[in-house]
Amino acid sequence: MKKTLAFILALVMCLTLLPMTALAAEEAEEVEMVAIVAKVPAGWESPCLWAWADDGTNAFEAWPGEEMEALEGEEGLYYGYVPAFVQNVIVNANEGTVQTDAVVVEAGEPAWITVEQAITAQPSAEALTEAEIPAYVEKIKIHAYVPLAWETVNLWAWSDPDGTGVFDAWPGLELKEEDNGWFTGKIPAWANRIIVSGNEGDDDEKTADVTIEPKELWITVYNDLTYEVAYEDPDKAVEDVTVHAQVPEDWADPCCWAWSAPDGTNAFEAWPGEALTEAEDGWYTIQVPGWINSVIINGNEGSVQTSDLSVEPGSELWITVTDAENAEVAYEAPAA
Secondary structure (H helix, E strand, O other): OOOEHHHHHHOOOEEEEOOOOOOOHHHOOEEEEEEEEEEOOOOOOOOEEEEEOOOOEEOOOEOOOEEOEEOOOOOOEEEEEEEOOOOEEEEEEOOOOEEOOOEEOOOOOOEEEEEOOOOOEEEEOEOOOOOOOOOOOOEEEEEEEOOOOOOOEEEEEEOOOOOOEOOOOOOOEEOEEOOOOOEEEEEEOOOOEEEEEEOOOOOOOEOOOEEOOOOOEEEEEOOOOOEEEEOOOHHHOOOOEEEEEEOOOOOOOOEEEEEEOOOOEEOOOEOOOEEOEEOOOOOEEEEEOOOOOEEEEEEOOOOEEOOOEEOOOOOOEEEEEEEOOEEEEEOOOOOO
């Protein structure tokens, strides 16, 4: 007899720390995490979860969200975890190029989702398997920039001083290359030592043991195998810039939504973004991170908006919005 969703997945709900790159682990708020299990069609590779609350608060920093893990012994079944505040989920795959419509789920409750071949998906009231869902483990993302001669990049990780290893065999996890030249992967937050190696773990192409903190990090490995570790994205270590906007008179409480494409990193936590401040000259202004390259100006609680506007990173902007279909971007103040 099949066990119900609540019975199976209640066993695997746990309290944990939500990964937060801006805070050290000891400062992070304790957040309940709940399991989402999805059955995906054949051809959906590396499925991910994108999730948010009804008020627009996103569970994850950037599209396509958190990558799910295959449920061992269960073909087509994947699992992942979301914060308990989540009320909407999109299952996507193939680097976010295929996706479901939004699926409504109950906040704080685990859910099963069956993805049909098209974009539709349905939550299920019963578990699709009696297999045990692994308990949630907080993970941190490791980014590595390595010598160009390295054809593969691997990550070895463990806990010191007890010696507990993350992976079964050297050289550990093969990192995935991103569009920006960095290689990335995730390890449990309890690991505090890593080694980055190249060319299938060649002894002549690896760093020394690297002590790390339990938060997202960027490690740059040089040709002589020396390295630098940073806990903020070096590519985004730029000053804020000012966005100026003029909007139609009937756009109340205008806001700015901004992000980086194609990686999808959002500047603000929830839609419609941050409110613009009205200046004396009739323009509205806001400070945004200098790394953003895409902007939307919106009003009336996000119910009216421009299209996606591509902009130059690090540049002060003047955006003139005539209506929702017409907006112009300039990099110098228009003549009075």
